[in-house]
Amino acid sequence: xxxxxxxxxxxxKLLFHKESLFLSDIPRPTPGTGExxxxxxxxxxVENDGIADTATLARxxxxxxxxxEICLHLEPYQADEKPITGETVIAKDxxxxxxxxxxxxxxxxxxxxxxxxxxxxxxxxxxxxLADTIQDxxxxx
Amino acid sequence: xxxxxxxxxxxxxxxxxxxxxxxxxxxRMGRVLSPTQAIxxxxxxxxxxxxxxxxxxxxxxxMEAAIEAIRAxxxxxxxxxxxxxxxxxxxxxxxxxxxxxxxxxxxxxxxxYQANLGVISTLADQGDFLLIDADSHASIYDACKMTxxxxxxxxxxxxxxxxxxxxxxxxxxxxxxxGNRVVVLEGIYSMLGDSAPLKEFVEVCKxxxxxxxxxxxxxxxxxGANGRGLCEEAGVLDDCHFIVGTFSKxxxxxxxxxxxxxxDFDILxxxxxxxxxxxxxxxxxxxxxxxxLRIVKARPELRKQLWDNVxxxxxxxxxxxxxxxxxxxxxxxxxxxxxxxxxGFWRAMLDAGIYVNVAVPPATPNGVSLLRCSLxxxxxxxxxxxxxxxxxxxxxxxxxxxxxxxxxxSGR
Numbered sequence: 147x148x149x150x151x152x153x154x155x156x157x158x159k160l161l162f163h164k165e166s167l168f169l170s171d172i173p174r175p176t177p178g179t180g181e182x183x184x185x186x187x188x189x190x191x192v193e194n195d196g197i198a199d200t201a202t203l204a205r206x207x208x209x210x211x212x213x214x215e216i217c218l219h220l221e222p223y224q225a226d227e228k229p230i231t232g233e234t235v236i237a238k239d240x241x242x243x244x245x246x247x248x249x250x251x252x253x254x255x256x257x258x259x260x261x262x263x264x265x266x267x268x269x270x271x272x273x274x275x276l277a278d279t280i281q282d283x284x285x286x287x
Numbered sequence: 288x289x290x291x292x293x294x295x296x297x298x299x300x301x302x303x304x305x306x307x308x309x310x311x312x313x314x315r316m317g318r319v320l321s322p323t324q325a326i327x328x329x330x331x332x333x334x335x336x337x338x339x340x341x342x343x344x345x346x347x348x349x350m351e352a353a354i355e356a357i358r359a360x361x362x363x364x365x366x367x368x369x370x371x372x373x374x375x376x377x378x379x380x381x382x383x384x385x386x387x388x389x390x391x392x393x394x395x396x397x398x399x400y401q402a403n404l405g406v407i408s409t410l411a412d413q414g415d416f417l418l419i420d421a422d423s424h425a426s427i428y429d430a431c432k433m434t435x436x437x438x439x440x441x442x443x444x445x446x447x448x449x450x451x452x453x454x455x456x457x458x459x460x461x462x463x464x465x466g467n468r469v470v471v472l473e474g475i476y477s478m479l480g481d482s483a484p485l486k487e488f489v490e491v492c493k494x495x496x497x498x499x500x501x502x503x504x505x506x507x508x509x510x511g512a513n514g515r516g517l518c519e520e521a522g523v524l525d526d527c528h529f530i531v532g533t534f535s536k537x538x539x540x541x542x543x544x545x546x547x548x549x550x551d552f553d554i555l556x557x558x559x560x561x562x563x564x565x566x567x568x569x570x571x572x573x574x575x576x577x578x579x580l581r582i583v584k585a586r587p588e589l590r591k592q593l594w595d596n597v598x599x600x601x602x603x604x605x606x607x608x609x610x611x612x613x614x615x616x617x618x619x620x621x622x623x624x625x626x627x628x629x630x631g632f633w634r635a636m637l638d639a640g641i642y643v644n645v646a647v648p649p650a651t652p653n654g655v656s657l658l659r660c661s662l663x664x665x666x667x668x669x670x671x672x673x674x675x676x677x678x679x680x681x682x683x684x685x686x687x688x689x690x691x692x693x694x695x696x697s698g699r
Contacts, residue, residue, distance in 0.1 A: 246654065252421065252442055261455045264431065264438040 207258065207284055212277040215257055219250045220273070232274035251276075260284055304630055304647065311633055311645045321345050322539075322663050323670065327642060333670055335600075335660045336644040340617050341508055341589045342665035343539035343582060349575040353540075356574035363569045369557065376573045383580060384544050388515055388530060392552040395544050395573075397565050399504055399533030400426040402543030404433065405561030406531060407471060407500065411436035414466035418452055420444065420473065420483070422652045424502065427471055436466070443476075443652065446487040453495040460496075468497035474506030474517035478651055478659060480616025482506070485521040493526065500529040507583075508537030509617045514583045514590055534572070538579040542568045592664040593617060599668050600660060603675035608688050620646075621658040621678070628685060629656035635681045641674055 217230050223242035224230060234240065236247060251267055254276075260283035262270075270276050291298070304311060309328075317326040322342035323334050343349055356376070364371060377395060385393035396402040407430035411417045415436040419427055422443040431438040442448035449470065456464050470492050472483045485501070492499050503516030511519025514537075518527045528549065534542035545555075556562060568576075582589070597615050604621060605611055612620040623629040626647040633645035636658070644659040651657055662671075682688035 243648075243654075248440065249421065249653070252440060252448070256448070256451060259451070259455065261439045261452050264440065 207281065209277060209281060212258065212280050213273065215254060216273055216276055219253060230273060232272065232277070234273045235271050236273065236276070237271070254280060258284055303626065304645075306630070309634060309637065311630065314642070321665075323666055325642070327637065330640055332637070333641045333674065335662070335666070335671075335674060336642055337663070338505070338536040338661050339539060339663050340505075340537045340593055340661070341539070341579075341583065342663045343537070343579045346539065346579070346582065348582070349539060349578045352578040353571035353575040356570040360570035362571070364567045366566055367563060368567045369563050371567070373567070374570060374573070376570060376577070377567060380573050380577050381544075383577060384532075385546055387513075387580060387584070388524065388546045390530070390546040391548045391550075393544055393546045394552075394555060394559075394562060395542060395568060396562055397543075397568050398541060399531075399535055399543035400429075401561040401565065402531050402533070402545050403427055403502060404430045405559035406529065406545045406555065407431070407469070408433035408561075409555060409559045410498070410500070410529070411467060411469045416456055416464070416466055416468045417471065418449060418468065418497070419471045420476075422473075422476055422478070423471060424473065424477060424504070427473075427502070436469075444481065444483055446484055446491050449488060450491045450495075453491065453497060456495075468492075468495060470497045470499050472499065472501045474501055474503040474510060475616055475618065477505055477618060478646055478657060479612035479620040480505075480618030481613050482510070482517055482520075482616065485517050485523055489521075489523045489526045498528045499526060500531065501527050502531045504531075504533045504536060505617060507532045508590060509593060512587075514587070534568075534576045534579075537583065538576050540572045540576050540579065542572055542576060589664040593662060596662045596664065596666045596668070596671055599671045600662060600674065603672065604678060607675065607679045607682065609678070609682065617662050619660045619662065621660065623656045623658065623687060626656050628687060629658060632681055632685060632687070633658060635685070636677065639677045639681070641677060 213232065220230050220234075220236065220240055220242065223240040223246070225239065225241050228239070230240070236242060237244060242250070248264075248267060251262055255261055258280050260280055262279060262283065266279060270279055301312075314327065317329065319325045319334075320331075322337070322339045322344050325332050325334055360374065360376075364374065368377065381393040381395050384395070385391060394402075394406075396405065403424070403426035407417070407427060411434050413435040415434075417431055417434065417436045417438045419431065419438065419440055420443055421440045423440075439452050441452050453468060453470075456462070456468065459465060459468065470488070472485065472488055474485075475482050483501075489499060491497075501516075501518055503510075503518065506516040506520075508514040510517050513519060515524065516530070516532070518524045518530055524530075525548075529545055529547050531545045532543065534540045534544070594615070597617060597619065601611060601615050601619050604619070610622040612618070623632055629645055629647050633643065636643060644661075646657040646659050648654040648656060660674075679688060683690055
């Protein structure tokens, strides 16, 4: 009986990942525009008052660091010789399953001290998008 | 694109699972003879995978109560509590469960799945935060799909991981995220049989003003001096705001419940759709569950028998070198190196007349392949010792265990 329960758990976790029903109020990055978004975010913050600017600087992280950390987690799932880049579609181009993706996200959350809601995870497809989300949440403090 | 194309990956994995010739997820019990025995594929088989922790499915007093209830009130209620009203026995059962926990309120659901689904998805809504253990049951994940609350997972059984996530939400009172924080835990996790470090979790929840909901599905009867579950065992019953449980394991029937001291709890009766829009439990179920609960209270020796059996199986398998779940539990998870080995092992056990559950990736936490055994108070030690022997034999044949050490025989 619980074998089937296990299967259900899986199926439902998978479904959750693919078909999240609700949207978060956190704006989502657009695919392929990671660097652009980062610059935009910085400009916005600079235009803000001094307090916000200080807060952003205190929690600021280098995009390269985020990407490097993500790649470290994804390397074991590399399907072939193709390198992992910002455009790599995590669930498609690699051999990682959706549960492992969610577990990897938990590790990244703790590494960068942010929480990524499940509905947001469901909308992330590429390495760039994941990096953008982490940077965006970091900046919000 | 066909309707089922999206399940192509799952279909492929499922096909693999069936390569042994028997589908572990469609096993047919030819006839169930007792809590521990059935005829499967025409052969008497020992059942060690049915969550029937106290063996009450065949308890004569529970069976009689159910039969009597059918004679008195028929086979079904044919409607929901809000539309068709409650039977006197529904209300009596709710009062008895509330008393069992020393809580003020109880709501009974038609299944345990619906209890989690309905309560969790209703307690947290837009602007609120649901924090769930990464290894949560499907019913908890499904509840998360039904709510507009923000859902965040924390690492399995890791209070510091929960604390980090609560801390990031900031100050509930003065911060920019004022919504309620609801933390969802399970007493015993159904795959590896491990318990939550509940006391530590409760401390963290108190510190951050979070509500605690604990699902005692696998711990009812098994844990606590009175069998109330982990909340009793850990001494934090009063700090658990919502306790959910099921009738389908220790109590040997089907159904679910939620108890709470919250004065406004009964509003859930007109807000939880999984309660409002489904038929209420039939009289026979209510009657057998009430009797089963009496037995849980009156016969603590069943709990001792269960744990003695856990020790026999767990320690027996550990001595032979099997890699097991982290601690003794009514569920004993046996780690195997990969999916193929697990399925082959499962099939060999079935051929040897022992039924357990097989759990393989990606259905399992951390991608492990498991044989999942669940103990029953009425297993005999002989049955379990036999099981250890059979598993040791299969383990050696399959190369999971090292070959037996040859003992030097000294002649005199």
